[in-house]
Amino acid sequence: MIRKLFLFGFLFFSVACFSQTKDEAFIRQIADEILLNGKTYDNLRTLTKTIGARLAGSPGMYKAEEWGYKMLQQSGSSNTFKQPVMVPHWVRGGKDEATANIAGKKKQLNVIALGNSIGTKGKGITAPIVIVNDFEELEAKKQQLRGKIVFYNYKFNPRYIRTFEAYGDAVKYRSQGPSLAAKYGAIGVIVRSMSHSTDNIPHTGMLAYDSMYAKIPAVAIGIKDADWLAEELKFNNNIRVELKTNGHFLPDVEGNNIIAELKGSENPDQYITIGGHLDSWDNCEGAHDDGAGITQTIEVLRALTALGYKPKHTIRFVLFANEENGARGGSKYAEVAQSKNEKHILAIESDAGGFTPRAFSFNCxxxxFEKLKTWLPLISPYGCNELMRGGGGTDIAPLKEKIGTPLCGFLPDSQRYFDLHHATNDVFEAVNKRELDLGAVNMAALVYLVDQYGL
Amino acid sequence: MIRKLFLFGFLFFSVACFSQTKDEAFIRQIADEILLNGKTYDNLRTLTKTIGARLAGSPGMYKAEEWGYKMLQQSGSSNTFKQPVMVPHWVRGGKDEATANIAGKKKQLNVIALGNSIGTKGKGITAPIVIVNDFEELEAKKQQLRGKIVFYNYKFNPRYIRTFEAYGDAVKYRSQGPSLAAKYGAIGVIVRSMSHSTDNIPHTGMLAYDSMYAKIPAVAIGIKDADWLAEELKFNNNIRVELKTNGHFLPDVEGNNIIAELKGSENPDQYITIGGHLDSWDNCEGAHDDGAGITQTIEVLRALTALGYKPKHTIRFVLFANEENGARGGSKYAEVAQSKNEKHILAIESDAGGFTPRAFSFNCxxxxFEKLKTWLPLISPYGCNELMRGGGGTDIAPLKEKIGTPLCGFLPDSQRYFDLHHATNDVFEAVNKRELDLGAVNMAALVYLVDQYGL
Incomplete structure (x- = not known):
């Protein structure tokens, strides 16, 4: 396209954005500071390319903590500190492998062991495979599962417009599927990746073993291989799969939530928390999950400081430890807040990717909620033109549970997220600079408004 | 992130989307048809990977026309036809080259000749370079430009939230810059690419020579090289650049608008037009510009047909010829509509990329506009949650000028568009399947509502 298509739109926008009420003007300043001088993208490059994967307990975790501490210090906080928390230390332990054997013909399958899963103890396991499309089918086939490998082929439902709904619908097969298969004597599980991507990259993520049943190895399989396997199983119910994984837990180690404060001038003992999680899965750079949330959190601090903003309430910028396979960082933060009898006005989390801003969801x-909605005209020019009811995020959820804090989740566009979630392609190159920056703009605007007017 | 964050959101969504008013239900059917059975993405793969570049007059144009005709036929139209139109035939003619010479040290610059520009006649031109940041500076330096190459270094302004505004602001340096430089005796132009990308790929696009002045060669330069050149020019005002380009026009050729109709049952002589443009620049696959609009247009036809929809008005699906360097397709379409005294209710164009849907803009x-706004709750669950005043698109604009047709532009998210607009990285891989599909869903929903209720 070649022309100035949207002239009327332009004019409307200009008038809307450059008028000079105090709040409009300050939010415009925030946007200019981030869009013109922002460090979000450069910081994300460092976090993903210099540090890289940073699962709890891994060498990357320690590097990320040091980096995060330094960045918060440099970005304007006079009070940066570490909050120690014991975190799990799961390691993949080697290469994950699966080979299908159909009447002597072998095919390598693209798999990755699920987070927190046990391995096959070196030698691997080989067993016939039984496909089930859902838990109902698992029940129907429960007599056939002893000694078998169960293949959960439940599909990400494309009918959901917001992809997090498809994830919410499907993720139980990853988290609970292994133990439910073990209940009927299965010795291994292959689960279709939680994705509607058009590639064959498998997506890991946490399982949760039920202590009632045997812990069995479990892997996620790429979509194309899942489709291939399902197709083959239509014609041959005697396909054997050999599975080799090496996951295991080492003793818990001490990690840290990394926290910076901008002290409140009027109500220093009332807190607004904004954060993301510093850990990532071990198989990727964790650029969208959750390098985006981390660098946006740091950027909000940097921009408010650069503008000389003196908050009324104390704003806490939190890089949470260990969300992915234990959620210990968020638990510790809320536990400490409760023990100190802290008053928290709102907690905001960015953990849904670094894509173009669309909405905030609130649990309040x-x-x-009515008060929040009155601010929509101030925020919507920057992308978040929807305020909805919903959750906040894994790291801040304990604040609601323990001390009743209202929660807010930043919701960028969700269409591309599950193409790369927990997969090797969640890399820096998949993040767009402006989309990332605009996320920080929207979050900073909300922090500013909550600080000015409370909830 | 690991959890079902948005449970409240899910429930709200479910209730909103599956309630059974007639229009809600039919739009849900449209969405299901496209999201479950859609051909948009596969068709885009064919258009970009099998046919590829398809500038007016090129071999790709003829292949694209044949393919488009066949696809419209296959997608359910009983009346598909070609509307001949003479189109310009500009060819690049070879490799575009620019070499900076600073005191004997040479550096290749990443450039691409502007569309419709003349070449340097084989041997190239070499001249000192003069940087100007805008037209004001051009005027101030007008005495120094004779025999020089002017380097327009006007930057894409990141403060605009919608990137089309930055484009509207900057594009005059590409379109009018060459002739304004020629006016003062310059012999060549280098223009900073119309982009805020983080790479160094140059972006072409049409210039418009003013017949008052000499036609001089003109290229766009990648952002990193533009920054490098600007930096060097701070310390050295005697940098010479050698420019070699080979662009020229061949005689106009006959191309075609490719048109399909679904005949109206109640008002067959009243038309709703939906379309995009079939041509692309010669340096790319034209996946977003405008393979997206083309495949979405075809998909709307396919989906309505698959659902057995019998429109009240006649719906025209138009693959416009030659938007990029002449806009002849849209002119011809409006000219014929005027000559036949056709009544057009609305024309909708998708020519702003295949990204996630955000808005429709209307020139009506x-x-x-008030009537259109009442439909927002029906459309917004699928992504377009904003209806604004604005333009329609280059191809449909003549319908407004000639016969007063209300216009509508489909506006997907704009953040990534100018990273790849008119550049070699506008390829299939930059398109996300769901984002593309959802664009077709939103367009089909609007077509359905206009057909049902008129304007």
Missing amino acids: DDAQ | DDAQ
């Missing part, structure tokens, strides 16, 4: 009471 | 009267 009706009066608070 | 107040009463029409």
